[in-house]
Amino acid sequence: MNSGIDLQGSFIQTLKDFGLSTGLAKAIWVPLPMLLMIIGATVGVLVVVWLERKISAAAQQRIGPEYAGPLGVLQPVADGIKLVFKEDVIPAKADPWLFTMGPVLVVVPVFLSYLIVPFGQNLLVTDLNVGIFIWISLSSIAPIGLLMAGYASNNKYSLLGGLRAAAQSISYEIPLALSVLAIVMMSNSLSTIDIVEQQSGFGILGWNIWRQPVGFIIFWIAALAECERLPFDLPEAEEELVAGYQTEYSGMKFALFYLGSYVNLVLSALVFAILYLGGWEFFIPLDRLADWIGVAETTPWLQVVTASLGIIMTLIKAYFLVFIAILLRWTVPRVRIDQLLDLGWKFLLPVSLANLLITAALKLSFPVAFGG
């Protein structure tokens, strides 16, 4: 298996050819992928906001945004600019420090999780040994920020919303982690690269979605609950809690919550694509196809085509899942808080435990198909 394009190696080599020292070349390289990832995540949010407006308009037989740019694509930019220029109000009896730190603590871990999202063999910020586990542990920081925002606002709706949000994300983290664990058990590694590698080779037939039919449903439900998407958007249920923990927020701090929730949605969709839909793999095994038509694996143009196809495939899969999440928002009614906790603790938790045990048993009995 060749490793494809090594951008880092060639970039550093080019700089060294210009006469820079190795340390300096590495220091110039280090911030580049991080910046690219932050910009990519933010642009991804703009796309999701536009999609949400357009798809929800279609679901309600409206037109949606259409004046700002062609087909209204600049509408989310206009939204963002509006939020930037709004006055930043801190309520009189609020705790100013915690009030400011709350949104920051919600947003930063979500962006940090993009560290482990691969778009190709070498196209990720860093390939950690603990890969997917970092995502789970970073997403457990968000409840602290939500509690902070809810408490600091000095408002009963905010406090209730913050407590609800924290309770919800703690309860759904467990089925989420258990369903990820089943995948990790099959691929013998926590690294996202290894998880995708294990699904490659057979095209669409090799994807984990066929081996984990229960796991992927649990994962998707739990991920929607973690992102507070509509069937589970209790923390900000408008009819009960005004806007939950966001009630007192305005301007850029509100925009941070908004950004955080959409980045989290895209991130969950990307992780779903990596875990269950074969990440950057195409529907048919490309290397076999290349072998069959007689092109060597190391041909430069083939590598470029494979790499760009990988990025496109990852994004297509992720945005397909985002599309499903948006459609769910406009078709499914909101659950009650007791139904939500019942679903999490009494249904998803036992089912995901059983799924884990069955996966372990299948791995022992059919090591060929379940990654022995």
Next chain:
Amino acid sequence: MNLAEGVQIVSFGILAAMMIGTALGVVLLPNIVHSAFLLAGVFVSISGLYILLNADFVAAAQILVYVGAVNVLILFAIMLVNKQENFAKLPGRLIRKVSTAVVCFGLFALLGTMVLVTPWSLDTTSPAVINTVVSLGEHFFSDYLLPFELASVLLLMAMVGAIILARRDLIPESVARQETVTTSLTLPERPRELATLSGNEQQD
């Protein structure tokens, strides 16, 4: 000194300063909620130190368990039971403070001598990236098997205890209905009847 070493030293300095600062904040701040939030800062900086020691899995587990579970639990406890009471004057405050200082200083001296006396065999070459998860698992199921199993039994006991406490029907009524004090900021617990609307008739 190359790039990696410089980054390590700088991040160690930042993490150590952050840890000491937040830990002092936990002890010294008058508002208990601020202390609880700063505790999260202490846990995060400890996790950063684990990363510097090449223990990536332990660092992630530290964040997941301590920040994501323990600290959130502490915050829940503080926010749900927000009892406001004035501190009563304690007799003999000076003796209490002096004895606390003696104990703290003794512990500090003990740890300090331990650091100075122990012959640290420091390896200056940084090891290659190893799969920490695999080595952790090997240790858990060989030489650390007994502590591992004991810890799991302890957690099981805690879980059983929590379930017993949560299921009010296992506790006699007289014990369960003791606490009726509500302060202005307490969130009253939802009456159990609401949850079982359908099964209401048989009970009444």
